[in-house]
Amino acid sequence: MAVLDKPAAGARGAARGGLANMAGSALAGGTGVAVTWIVARSLGAEQAGAFFAATAAFVLAGGLAKLGTQTGLVYWPARLRATGRTHLLGACLRTGLMPVMVLSVVLAVAMWLAAPAIARLTAGESAHVVGAHTAGLRVLALFLPLQAMTDALLTATRGYRAMRPTVTLDRLLRSGMQLGLVGLAGVTALWTAASLPMFALAWAAPYLPVTILSAYALRRLYREAKAPGVTTRRAERSALRREFWRFTGPRAIASVAQLALQRIDVLLVAAFGGLVAAAVYAVAGRFVVLIQFANQGISQSVQPRLAEALAVGDRRAANDLYQTATGWLVLVTWPVNLLVIFFAPVWLRLFGDRYAAEGVAVVAVLAGAMLVATGCGMVDMVLAMAGRTSWNLVNVLVALAVTVVLDVLLIPRYGALGAAIGLACSMVVNNLLPLIQVGRSAGLHPFGRGTRAAGLLAVACFGVLPWCLTAVSLGRTSAVLVAVPVFLAGAWLLRVPLALDAFKPMRRTS
Template sequence: MSEKSGTKAVARGGLANMIGSALAGGTGFAVTWIVARSLGPDQAGAFFASTAAFVLAGGLAKLGTQTGLVYWPSRLRATNRAELLGACLRTGLTPVIVTSLLLALGMWLAAPMIARATAHEAVTAIGTHTAALRVLALFMPLQALTDALLTATRGYRAMRPTVLYDRILRSALQLLLVAAAGVAALWTAGALPMFAFAWAAPYLPVTVLSAYALKRVYGASKPPGVTTRRAERRGVRREFWRFTGPRALASVAQLALQRVDVLLVAALGGLAPAAVYAVAGRFVVLIQFANQGISQSVQPRLAEALATGDRRTANHLYQTATGWLVLVTWPINLLVMQLAPIYLHIFGDGYVKGRNVVIILAGAMLVATGCGMVDMVLAMAGRTSWNLVNVLIALTVTIGLDVLLIPRLGALGAAIGLASAMVANNVLPLIQVGRVAGLHPFGRGTRAAALLSLTCFGALPLMTGTPGLALAVPAFLAGVWLLRGPLALDAFTRTRRTR
């Protein structure tokens, strides 16, 4: 795989993923706005706490297969062992189905306890909070299975199912159903379970379509008439879980790092501060979607390059993708920092108090995105156990600071904890990737994108005020055009001409 062909392929998949991620991020922002406007602060906080518990349970059910189901299909194809792909898929998917059903049952039974722990002083919210958790428990196996199935399709370099079914279809259905729930809430009491159902129901059709997509890509790549020995299948299972086992714990810890803060704010500070914190940090999810959109396109090709020892191509892919990520996300972070009061006022007057939360999280996201998809690179280099240690350190940092600061500072304390954890969770693997694999994200494109973003959306508004903000976008676009060579944007041009 040459550097140019690899970059072009990443551009093709990354562009589709970025468009889908932008749509998913926009619909997620709209869903948050509808929930914040339709429900009171306590009920909105209960909704965000319930969905956080739902995502945590689903992440546990996936058992870290998000990495293994990309790494191993890519590796098996790169090493001419495609006949073992079926055994690999069964090894990864079967435990996810069993574990998700068990965890869904556990979530159903534990719903009253979770509601009491997070409802805090809002005793009247416990009943509806419990009902919402049980509604989500019914759909949790579908969420885990959808992610696992779509991950497996990406192991075959098929990006379209993820974009069409998860980014576009699920997000659009969530927005439509949550909007309908918002309208119904004008006349219906006890709307929280209804919102939970509207948010989770789209996983049903998406799961069915994802299973069909995996069946198609697997059938198209299955070698005809090739049989495998039991010892070979057993070897694949052993190697798969030896690689994926540490990543299973790391993925749960990673999700906890992203979601446990909402639960801790609800438990230690109350549901209303939890709603403020969830709304203030909503833009972080948009940034994470952008990161996923690019990294999911890079991941299979990076795994193949590292599997064959082609570190030059791997480093080129890593640096190019990081440059694109910085180019897309740093302007958003810098704008959100400067326009935090306006951003929060969109959700209602009661959320403006989260201004400092926005500024702290946006600053941390500048560091995180500047390191690129470094945790994924470390995992594709085969260091999943190191990845686990890094995430556990970051999780310890955020929980420790949350417990210490939330009772005194509320949502701001949680923001400090999460920001510190994000910095640790990116700087540590950055050092490790450099030492072990000889890779780093600071290529020409990354430096150009960072300098351009800081100049247009940082220095220019600070020096000139409001007129600077008006000039920032055209200046940025002009800079992107002038720097299109270092930013490797010609890959997108070649992709369009090929089509």
């Protein structure tokens, strides 16, 4: 049998799941950037802005339909298994999934009916795109229930510590199909007029097969874990429903506010700054999604293990997991953030000269905020797993208020840069508030040896070295070719504080 202490075992389990999830997330993030490029180049700035506004509305409505179950459907299955109440898993799944199914249909109908009003609101002075914008919103409305159910079903599989369905179905299959279908739409646009509804259909269609496969994956996991011949009493099911929604209710509002933090700025830029500014902002901020995918890749693997540790009062194991995972997150995301700033004038020009002219400052502001956010680790999730979902709700609402107020004040004057400043301030607020709360209420913090080592290494190799090398007339690419091996060598030398040995296969002794 494997000989490991409990914290090390948790780190190894998180490493195995997190590595696969991060690899899938990297691919999904890359395909997302490719999709953004195809849309921006095929539709032109105005219609591309309408497309990004439509998908933002779609994701916001889907987030509302999920009712916060992204947390509840991991927290409760993990807690039930840790406390020996596996016979209630079926009731838990029904409690979380059925309301999502019903509400997603209601919101899809509402989105269909409200599409003309949303299009007029976000089109601003670009009245000639309202018709296509409305049609695109209605195409997306048809797929809204599938999007909500896909996320809820895959969340539930993670409650069983199963990362593979999320990686293979969401990160690989869905994102790969989106790239293929949007790419096909882009090729078609070379011979015919580009159609926003056609691109919306290509982007949303993959949710159909992925929803079906996600339901099958969850059904299989449930049957494997179900205790044979065990029945549940009505009182137990009723008590579970009350506890589930008492925990998940605040998170339902918080999850919508969290999505609003990520998406409402695009709608506000479209409404106050125009569709062209919205397109610039969406393209320049696309790298944020890459960072969020990396965060999700690690967080989703750590989440059930952290919930189990906190459920049985093992705060040492929980703190070790939090600090180790934060070190990995900084090691992966800080180099990306710093390279995004360094190469901003280059990669933005691939989307068009206007994006390069107006987007560099947007990138710098958002990347700086992401350094702070990732340095705090997955603190929002840690606070929720500690049972403080009401605190989580207050934090997100405060951050959302910061975004909306600053956007309304700054977008009319500064356009996309004003929205970037608003989002950056809200990200800082939304991470520092829960960081203080987690430390005071649960005695947890992310600043272990691994976090400090990863941060210093990333800043030295990608925040200082490339700029010094370019200052002595070395090209950007050459400077990075020097920085990368230095970074890899430093990671190897610091492998012990970074806990990189957790990624090695376990040795088994009889």
